[in-house]
Amino acid sequence: MTIIAAFPYGKRDRSALHLAATLARSNGEAVRIVSIVPAQSRSFIASGSDLQLAAWSRERGRKAVAEAERAAADICPDVETEAVAVQARSRGKGLIAEAVDHDASMIVLGSGTEGARGRIRVSGTSDRLLHSSPVPVALAPKGYQSAPGSVIGRVTCSFRGDERSQRVLAQTAELSESVEARLRVATFGVSGRTVEPVWVEENSRRADYVRRVKAAQAAAIEGVDEIDIGEAGTPVEEAVGIGKDWKSALSALDWGVGEVLVLGSSADGPKSRVFLGSNAAKIIRHAPVPVVVVP
CATH class of the missing domain: 3.40.50.620 (HUPs)
Incomplete structure (x- = not known):
């Protein structure tokens, strides 16, 4: 191709x-x-x-x-x-x-x-x-440059935890396999939007949110047949980034050289076309690595 x-x-x-x-x-x-x-x-x-x-x-x-x-x-x-x-x-x-x-x-x-x-x-x-x-x-971000001979080292899937996310995870797994890169599943939470405000029982609320998200991530990983990276000795990574806004939520995770972030289209758009949702658009603007949006 x-x-x-x-x-x-x-x-x-x-x-x-x-x-x-x-x-x-x-x-x-x-x-x-x-x-x-x-x-x-x-x-x-x-x-x-x-x-x-x-x-x-x-x-x-x-x-x-x-x-x-x-x-x-x-x-x-x-x-x-x-x-x-x-x-x-x-x-x-x-x-x-x-x-x-x-x-x-x-x-x-x-x-x-x-x-x-x-x-x-x-x-x-x-x-x-x-x-x-x-x-x-x-x-690609502004000014993005790759060193001679560089390859993709890790592919991170932006995981929302809904039904659509399962298909995006499968597509991300296929991409990571095709480029022989590590796979990470990440969920981003914004205080007051996707997560309870920081001033409402901060520790317990956030801990509960992280537990629920990681349980959903683990279940999704088990449900994707294409994910066989773990069998090769490299387990699928899981991460949760929480912040006061999208910028700080993405900054809460580590990002490496040669990494790409994969986002899925909004469910409101045509199934065979890319259609960007509002949260995905915000993630794109604050992503510190290249982003791939899949239909």
């Missing part, structure tokens, strides 16, 4: 290519580096301005491919890559079409050059994909 990596021609952001290369290196897939350029006019009789746009688009595509090839030679010479320029009326539609046409395992996006370094910024394109992509969408 193929990983689609969005390549923003003319910008300094290389985070998507770094992440795509790390994922591809981990599971042996190839990377298709895609730059979206404006589509030509659909009119039967092209005007002078249409012809100028077509020529400009072709030239922009040629330069984008050359720039992407140079970036790939510098970042991931050990990974099989192909750089292409695709004409589309929107970046989101163009990337989805590429993913469908090439049976892609996921689409990888960067966070651009704006926003806080080390955090994920959801752009207009990524927002579109996070509400319509038929394949998983991976988001």
Whole structure:
């Protein structure tokens, strides 16, 4: 299969290519580096301005491919890559079409050059994909870079404890197995929202919450047939992060180099498409590692 990596021609952001290369290196897939350029006019009789746009688009595509090839030679010479320029009326539609046409395992996006370094910024394109992509969408934090030869070391599943979480855990287990990485199941709690406020019998309330969450995690792990990592000698890790807000809840856990966090879509969206819920959107904004959102 193929990983689609969005390549923003003319910008300094290389985070998507770094992440795509790390994922591809981990599971042996190839990377298709895609730059979206404006589509030509659909009119039967092209005007002078249409012809100028077509020529400009072709030239922009040629330069984008050359720039992407140079970036790939510098970042991931050990990974099989192909750089292409695709004409589309929107970046989101163009990337989805590429993913469908090439049976892609996921689409990888960067966070651009704006926003806080080390955090994920959801752009207009990524927002579109996070509400319509038929394949998983991976988001790299701003400035994300991978060392030469780096691979995925651990995959963490964001576990809510509901029925949908069981399917997300199964998908996360498949991902961790495909990249030969450790698997962790983590639940995040926010005081006053998902957990009782800190001032209400703090110790007993939180202890009870952690017990219930870990029991649910253990039951979910036992119920997923794809999880056989423990049989190979590496047990599935379990963790609970609690904080006054989503940022502190995520910061309560340790995060390693080469780690990705997996989130599931909201139950309100189509089953075959990614559809981001409000809590998932907040987790993405505060995640200190790349995030993969699965349909």
